[in-house]
Amino acid sequence: MSELKIAIQKSGRLSDNSHRLLEECGIKFSNGTSVLKTRAANFPVEILFLRDDDIPQYVEQQVADIGILGENMVLEKNKNVAVLEQLGFAQCRLSLAIRKEESYPGLQYFNNKRVATSYPRLLSDYFTENNIKAEIEEISGSVEIAPGIGLADAVCDIVSSGSTLMTNGLREVTTILRSEAVIIGNKKLSEEKKAILDRLLFRIRAVKNARENKYILLNAPEASIQEICRILPGMKSPTILPLAEKGWCSLHSVVKEDEFWERIDQLKSAGAEGILVIPIEKMIK
Ligand code: PRP
Numbered sequence: 001m002s003e004l005k006i007a008i009q010k011s012g013r014l015s016d017n018s019h020r021l022l023e024e025c026g027i028k029f030s031n032g033t034s035v036l037k038t039r040a041a042n043f044p045v046e047i048l049f050l051r052d053d054d055i056p057q058y059v060e061q062q063v064a065d066i067g068i069l070g071e072n073m074v075l076e077k078n079k080n081v082a083v084l085e086q087l088g089f090a091q092c093r094l095s096l097a098i099r100k101e102e103s104y105p106g107l108q109y110f111n112n113k114r115v116a117t118s119y120p121r122l123l124s125d126y127f128t129e130n131n132i133k134a135e136i137e138e139i140s141g142s143v144e145i146a147p148g149i150g151l152a153d154a155v156c157d158i159v160s161s162g163s164t165l166m167t168n169g170l171r172e173v174t175t176i177l178r179s180e181a182v183i184i185g186n187k188k189l190s191e192e193k194k195a196i197l198d199r200l201l202f203r204i205r206a207v208k209n210a211r212e213n214k215y216i217l218l219n220a221p222e223a224s225i226q227e228i229c230r231i232l233p234g235m236k237s238p239t240i241l242p243l244a245e246k247g248w249c250s251l252h253s254v255v256k257e258d259e260f261w262e263r264i265d266q267l268k269s270a271g272a273e274g275i276l277v278i279p280i281e282k283m284i285k
């Protein structure tokens with residue numbers, strides 16, 4: 001029987017979240033601290049633990065069928081693979097940073113400077129578009145120490161919390177790309193593998209929807225129900241149940257995580273009381 005080979009990062013910024021996503025999709029497997037690959041116990045997939053930098057190439061060559069990694073790496077490697085889904089975690093940016101004590105007159109700062117990066121393709125495209133002539137020093141890791149050891153004047157690297165830059169005495173001056181985790185796939189999967197992939201993507205979307213939404217319950221006077229339904233349209237429409245107290249009902253719906261606080265204020269002014277907000281585990285639209 002056919003199985004889908006999924007590449008995830010062995011260790012790094014994406015590995016815990018990639019692991020958790022698959023687990024929340026109900027896929028059980030042991031982690032990759034000592035092994036390079038493992039089979040899931042209850043779903044037809046094999047998990048390969050790889051360096052994220054290698055995943056685009058392996059997916060193109062179908063060493064893996066799909067991979068979970070940062071879009072930054074997908075764009076840098078520019079391999080012939082399909083981006084199947086944005087995953088909503090591991091948000092970061094690819095930025096240029098200079099020594100914190102240097103003054104920064106604007107992008108022209110980089111003319112005739114040496115810039116260390118693991119993203120030579122994206123950086124050289126960016127410099128070309130902006131008419132900057134700089135020397136790009138490609139290094140594969142620990143880019144942020146390059147200015148400190150005299151290897152470069154500046155760096156172009158991934159920034160998430162910003163703490164790596166700070167501890168290395170660097171400051172971010174401009175962002176060239178924003179990124180988050182994505183799933184990429186080989187473009188020529190067999191029908192059998194596509195069927196497994198569809199089942200997996202269905203589960204991933206249910207997990208993503210659940211993370212992006214909250215279940216909300218509240219009490220409201222009957223007279224406010226129409227207005228509250230406008231504020232909380234729900235998946236189809238809200239559920240409304242009568243309360244024991246006459247003239248009141250309980251209303252159940254879902255609300256988007258990023259609209260949550262704004263909606264709560266509107267609900268309170270519409271007369272809602274006793275508002276409960278509950279995380280959703282899976283959400284199938
Ligand atoms: C990036 C970057 C920094 C770190 C920044 O590494 O190279 O080391 O993240 O994060 P911070 O702003 O929160 O300190 P990443 O894991 O993307 O690259 P790698 O696969 O080369 O380790």
Ligand code: ZN
Nearest residue numbers: 012051052053
């Ligand atoms: Zn890496």
